[in-house]
Amino acid sequence: MRDESELIGSLVDDLKPFKKTWSFWVYWFVTLIILYVAGAILTNDNFDFVASDSRHAYESLALTLVGTWALFHAFRYADPLTHKVGTLARLSAVGIGLFCLSIYFTAQPDFVSYFASSSWARAEIESMCTLLLLGASTVIGIWLGASLTRLAPMKSTFVSFFAVVGASSFATMFLRLVCHASSPEHFLLWHYLPAVGATLVGYIALKAFLRSRF
Amino acid sequence: MGGSNENELRWKELFLKTQKGDKKAYNQLLVEISRYVKVCVRRSFSNEQIAEEVCQEILIAFHKAKHTYDPDKAFKPWLAAIIRFKTIDHLRRAYRKKEKEVFPASDETILDAPTNIDFDTGIDLERILKGLPEKQRKAFQLLKLKGLSVKEAAAETGWSESNVKVSAHRAYKLLRKALLEEGI
Numbered sequence: 001m002r003d004e005s006e007l008i009g010s011l012v013d014d015l016k017p018f019k020k021t022w023s024f025w026v027y028w029f030v031t032l033i034i035l036y037v038a039g040a041i042l043t044n045d046n047f048d049f050v051a052s053d054s055r056h057a058y059e060s061l062a063l064t065l066v067g068t069w070a071l072f073h074a075f076r077y078a079d080p081l082t083h084k085v086g087t088l089a090r091l092s093a094v095g096i097g098l099f100c101l102s103i104y105f106t107a108q109p110d111f112v113s114y115f116a117s118s119s120w121a122r123a124e125i126e127s128m129c130t131l132l133l134l135g136a137s138t139v140i141g142i143w144l145g146a147s148l149t150r151l152a153p154m155k156s157t158f159v160s161f162f163a164v165v166g167a168s169s170f171a172t173m174f175l176r177l178v179c180h181a182s183s184p185e186h187f188l189l190w191h192y193l194p195a196v197g198a199t200l201v202g203y204i205a206l207k208a209f210l211r212s213r214f
Numbered sequence: 215m216g217g218s219n220e221n222e223l224r225w226k227e228l229f230l231k232t233q234k235g236d237k238k239a240y241n242q243l244l245v246e247i248s249r250y251v252k253v254c255v256r257r258s259f260s261n262e263q264i265a266e267e268v269c270q271e272i273l274i275a276f277h278k279a280k281h282t283y284d285p286d287k288a289f290k291p292w293l294a295a296i297i298r299f300k301t302i303d304h305l306r307r308a309y310r311k312k313e314k315e316v317f318p319a320s321d322e323t324i325l326d327a328p329t330n331i332d333f334d335t336g337i338d339l340e341r342i343l344k345g346l347p348e349k350q351r352k353a354f355q356l357l358k359l360k361g362l363s364v365k366e367a368a369a370e371t372g373w374s375e376s377n378v379k380v381s382a383h384r385a386y387k388l389l390r391k392a393l394l395e396e397g398i
Contacts, residue, residue: 004269004270007270007273007274008241008273009241011240011273012237012240012244013237014277015232015235015237015240017235018280021282080292080295080296081292081295152275152282154279154295154296154299154300154303211303213278214275
């Protein structure tokens with residue numbers, strides 16, 4: 001442990017010009033640009049907004065809303081003065097997301113009997129989906145981690161949680177635009193399950209990183 | 215109240231100068247807020263050394279987070295938030311460390327206990343050991359006389375490792391007291 005005057009001296013010496021931090025919407029916009037531009041370059045012909053049907057559109061919209069909501073909260077909690085974010089705003093955003101998802105699922109004809117009789121052979125095994133998802137989550141996760149360190153993320157638990165939920169949501173949304181499979185079993189096994197795994201791993205990694213920085 | 219408002223205004227002014235790169239203002243600000251930080255931290259930590267450590271952590275966190283301060287907001291609540299988070303972080307680390315340790319780190323552990331008992335002084339160690347409670351005697355004999363590790367002693371006795379450590383530590387304290395009474 002250093003002498004206090006020595007510490008103060010070293011902090012004063014370390015004083016650098018202040019960098020203005022961007023608004024949250026700039027980070028959000030750049031995140032989407034990374035997804036779309038990188039996605040288009042990497043996946044080439046597969047990246048197509050219009051090849052999907054209306055269910056895909058609803059799902060992508062729901063995932064975008066959830067991702068935006070999560071990202072917004074991650075950046076809000078990176079401010080030391082934020083005690084709690086408006087409950088009403090949170091519930092509203094989550095509600096809209098869930099509503100869109102429910103539209104997607106209910107658009108399936110005979111939803112209950114469909115899943116009751118579903119065969120996992122229809123899962124259309126495709127490891128490329130998982131690899132793309134993990135790659136996209138990692139890239140966005142690193143971008144968000146670097147962005148958050150420009151702020152003061154002392155509430156590392158909250159910040160990490162919301163950041164990784166946002167990253168996974170955007171990555172899953174991106175994958176939805178690329179993957180043209182149709183079976184719900186495929187989405188559950190190769191999209192959502194890896195997304196949950198990536199979220200858990202990303203949460204642990206990001207929390208440790210933010211704690212080490214602050 | 216007046217003093218508190220004066221501090222708020224002065225610190226805010228110093229901080230705005232700091233944002234423009236004024237090192238002198240920054241130095242003055244750090245010196246002044248460090249006094250305030252110490253007062254806040256000493257409410258949570260009675261140990262002088264730990265309080266000093268936490269104060270330094272807070273100053274470093276303040277330094278890292280200073281660019282996030284919004285000049286339109288009050289300065290003291292922002293600083294108070296940083297103090298609160300770093301204090302909680304330190305307490306959390308201390309509790310986690312305490313769960314792993316059997317007894318406070320400032321006490322001597324049985325593993326650090328000297329084994330340089332001089333048998334040539336004629337100390338009747340056997341008699342002294344007989345005066346100990348059975349559990350503590352056994353722990354001491356296994357660790358110090360037989361030279362087993364804590365793990366091995368736990369395996370032999372069927373006790374937990376923390377149980378072995380606690381018993382041996384208590385034995386060591388009683389032995390020390392007994393040896394002092396014997397004039398050693």
